Amino acid sequence: MIEVEGFQKRYGDLVAVDDVSFTAAPGEIFGLLGPNGAGKSTTISCIAGLLTPSAGRIRLMGHDVTTEGPRSRESLGVVPQDLALYEDLSAWENLDYWGSAYGLRGAHLRNRVAEVLDRIGLADRAKEAVKKFSGGMKRRLNFGCALVHEPKTLLLDEPTVGVDPQSRVRLLDLVRAETEKGTCVLYTTHYMEEAENLCDRLAIIDHGKIIASGTLEELRAILGERDLVRLSGKFDTGRIGEALAPLDGVELVQADELTLTIASRQASTKLSALFEALSSIGSEINETTLTRPNLETLFIKLTGKELRE
Amino acid sequence: MRFIWQTALKDLRRHRSEPFGFIIWLGIPLVIGTLMVLASGGRGGVRPHAELLVVDGDNTLLSGALVSALSQDNFGGGIIQAEEVSIEEGLDRINDGDGSALLIIPPGFTSAILQEEPTTLNLIKNPAQRILPGIIEESVSIFVDLTWYVQRLFGDELRDIAEGPSEGGGTFEDLFVADLSVRINRMMSRVGDYLFPPIIKLDAGPAPDESTLDVEADSEDKVSVNFGTLFVPGLLIMSILFMCQSMSEDLWKERDGQTLRRVTATPRWAGSFLLGKILAAAILMFMVTLVALTLGFVYFRFHIETFPLAIIWTTFSGAVFVSGLMVIQLFVSSARAGNIVTMIIIFPLMMVGGSFFPFEAMPEGMAAIGRLTPNGWALEQMKAILFDRVEPASLARSFGALLIVGTGLFFLATSRLRRAAS
Numbered sequence: 001m002i003e004v005e006g007f008q009k010r011y012g013d014l015v016a017v018d019d020v021s022f023t024a025a026p027g028e029i030f031g032l033l034g035p036n037g038a039g040k041s042t043t044i045s046c047i048a049g050l051l052t053p054s055a056g057r058i059r060l061m062g063h064d065v066t067t068e069g070p071r072s073r074e075s076l077g078v079v080p081q082d083l084a085l086y087e088d089l090s091a092w093e094n095l096d097y098w099g100s101a102y103g104l105r106g107a108h109l110r111n112r113v114a115e116v117l118d119r120i121g122l123a124d125r126a127k128e129a130v131k132k133f134s135g136g137m138k139r140r141l142n143f144g145c146a147l148v149h150e151p152k153t154l155l156l157d158e159p160t161v162g163v164d165p166q167s168r169v170r171l172l173d174l175v176r177a178e179t180e181k182g183t184c185v186l187y188t189t190h191y192m193e194e195a196e197n198l199c200d201r202l203a204i205i206d207h208g209k210i211i212a213s214g215t216l217e218e219l220r221a222i223l224g225e226r227d228l229v230r231l232s233g234k235f236d237t238g239r240i241g242e243a244l245a246p247l248d249g250v251e252l253v254q255a256d257e258l259t260l261t262i263a264s265r266q267a268s269t270k271l272s273a274l275f276e277a278l279s280s281i282g283s284e285i286n287e288t289t290l291t292r293p294n295l296e297t298l299f300i301k302l303t304g305k306e307l308r309e
Numbered sequence: 310m311r312f313i314w315q316t317a318l319k320d321l322r323r324h325r326s327e328p329f330g331f332i333i334w335l336g337i338p339l340v341i342g343t344l345m346v347l348a349s350g351g352r353g354g355v356r357p358h359a360e361l362l363v364v365d366g367d368n369t370l371l372s373g374a375l376v377s378a379l380s381q382d383n384f385g386g387g388i389i390q391a392e393e394v395s396i397e398e399g400l401d402r403i404n405d406g407d408g409s410a411l412l413i414i415p416p417g418f419t420s421a422i423l424q425e426e427p428t429t430l431n432l433i434k435n436p437a438q439r440i441l442p443g444i445i446e447e448s449v450s451i452f453v454d455l456t457w458y459v460q461r462l463f464g465d466e467l468r469d470i471a472e473g474p475s476e477g478g479g480t481f482e483d484l485f486v487a488d489l490s491v492r493i494n495r496m497m498s499r500v501g502d503y504l505f506p507p508i509i510k511l512d513a514g515p516a517p518d519e520s521t522l523d524v525e526a527d528s529e530d531k532v533s534v535n536f537g538t539l540f541v542p543g544l545l546i547m548s549i550l551f552m553c554q555s556m557s558e559d560l561w562k563e564r565d566g567q568t569l570r571r572v573t574a575t576p577r578w579a580g581s582f583l584l585g586k587i588l589a590a591a592i593l594m595f596m597v598t599l600v601a602l603t604l605g606f607v608y609f610r611f612h613i614e615t616f617p618l619a620i621i622w623t624t625f626s627g628a629v630f631v632s633g634l635m636v637i638q639l640f641v642s643s644a645r646a647g648n649i650v651t652m653i654i655i656f657p658l659m660m661v662g663g664s665f666f667p668f669e670a671m672p673e674g675m676a677a678i679g680r681l682t683p684n685g686w687a688l689e690q691m692k693a694i695l696f697d698r699v700e701p702a703s704l705a706r707s708f709g710a711l712l713i714v715g716t717g718l719f720f721l722a723t724s725r726l727r728r729a730a731s
Contacts, residue, residue: 050730
């Protein structure tokens with residue numbers, strides 16, 4: 001279990017993460033979504049004990065990461081965003097080393113290494129140097145290194161970045177298999193569809209603060225099942241409110257001189273009325289995108305920008 | 310403890326897959342050493358000669374014997390070449406740096422010996438040279454000792470000979486010669502057991518930096534004087550410094566490869582990871598030292614019985630060096646900065662600290678500074694061990710100093726490791 005209460009991380013006057021709280025239960029995949037610089041990596045670094053929180057409390061399986069650092073990390077597996085492997089060593093040697101770092105030894109260690117190699121599909125390449133592996137194989141091994149000691153909590157920091165579709169599916173299956181065994185998983189990703197398919201609960205973080213959290217259904221409810229219409233062109237931002245006021249059920253999400261974002265139920269049926277209203281105030285529309293409600297649209301609604309921006 | 314060993318094993322496996330680094334660590338010093346030895350004549354090349362300028366102010370049989378004895382092949386190992394000069398020429402040449410030493414035999418030298426009166430031989434050494442004047446000084450002191458013993462044993466006989474044949478005769482009388490022979494023979498019989506053996510034989514000692522010579526019985530197995538013996542210990546330290554630099558840079562590979570971050574996310578103490586890396590470095594330095602000393606044994610006849618202590622010393626001091634360089638790597642902001650800073654430190658240290666040029670070839674002031682550098686100090690200790698000049702108490706103090714410094718550096722590095730990882 002991961003418990004984060006009122007967590008804050010400061011670098012001098014800069015507050016990187018402020019008052020973040022969430023709980024991830026055993027057997028649950030908790031997703032942490034946010035753009036670059038939102039505070040995800042800082043949060044994960046503090047949970048992993050790499051950084052010390054400025055305020056608040058973080059506990060892993062009941063052990064405080066600040067006051068019981070080594071004890072809290074015994075049950076923790078970390079899959080970093082970048083590959084953390086010894087490329088000169090074989091897959092077996094990598095797993096053997098990381099297993100020993102968690103106190104495994106002898107026959108138990110050998111058995112665990114063999115099991116993990118089998119699970120990540122590298123048993124037949126066990127003795128080969130990692131530098132000869134493909135990107136997907138390295139990603140799987142990177143994941144395997146965090147599993148060898150059978151952790152009760154797993155931190156996965158965008159583990160599928162740059163992974164081919166086949167390896168990605170295999171990695172996600174491995175994550176699900178871990179939660180079925182009761183492992184608590186904290187998962188960060190840029191891929192919204194990945195988070196939608198994988199995570200049981202989610203928190204959206206931006207500028208160091210959690211702006212929304214809950215199950216996927218709860219988050220969709222925030223959006224109210226409304227579509228998002230994104231328009232690009234030239235807009236008079238001072239008169240847009242006046243133009244949209246007569247349109248029923250249309251909400252302005254974001255507006256600037258070049259882009260406009262509007263939320264509405266069944267937006268496709270209101271497009272002609274929308275174009276007419278905008279034309280009446282002299283707007284020029286060059287491009288229109290209509291998006292069905294999903295995490296991406298929720299993120300845009302909450303932050304006014306796309307997740308990958 | 311097991312994680313320390315696992316970390317060391319992991320690093321050794323990584324280095325095994327990159328043997329090129331190992332070849333460089335040994336190769337560069339070996340190439341430099343080979344060039345230096347070849348340039349200085351090598352083992353089979355031209356031997357160095359000590360040019361002794363002699364002013365024979367006495368000009369007698371005994372003073373002439375002193376000059377010829379000093380330049381004999383089996384006295385001083387054939388190193389000394391004596392040349393008789395006038396006092397003016399001798400002083401001029403030694404002031405110009407020409408010649409290793411100037412020996413002035415005063416007038417009345419023989420008479421003083423025979424009459425058991427005090428006399429002084431003046432030896433002026435060339436300050437620009439260190440080893441060769443020392444060899445001459447030792448040789449002359451041996452001759453003085455020898456003369457004293459001869460004088461004590463055969464003083465009466467020598468005085469009789471010096472007085473010459475009886476008045477009016479051109480030669481010694483038969484009775485005188487027979488009596489003298491019998492006296493000498495009896496004395497030789499009395500002291501023979503003390504003189505033979507040992508045969509007094511001079512050989513160049515294995516401590517070139519102090520320019521000492523050994524006088525001992527049957528010293529066939531002594532390390533011969535060769536510039537190679539001066540260079541090998543320094544080149545070994547050079548090799549160790551290269552290794553330390555490379556091993557310390559490995560922290561940046563761990564950091565850039567994210568493995569350092571992963572290690573600090575484990576429950577292990579960061580210090581055990583560092584200890585493992587230092588242990589791996591020590592094992593590699595052990596192997597390099599063994600190879601270098603074996604070459605010294607084969608090529609320069611180093612004493613094999615000194616190897617265990619020399620290897621322990623080199624490995625231990627190397628472990629402290631690598632800890633120091635690791636501290637630097639953990640304080641700088643990038644791998645490139647780490648490389649530049651450590652290179653800026655170790656190259657001057659190697660130059661001044663006796664690795665490129667032995668202290669014996671340096672001006673005294675520079676050599677004194679060099680001996681104060683960490684590597685110069687370690688080099689001096691290693692030479693003392695290799696050439697049988699080490700004092701146990703001094704060595705114990707040196708090990709203690711290394712332990713204290715090494716422990717401080719290790720804890721400093723450990724305190725920086727987690728910050729470096731994040």
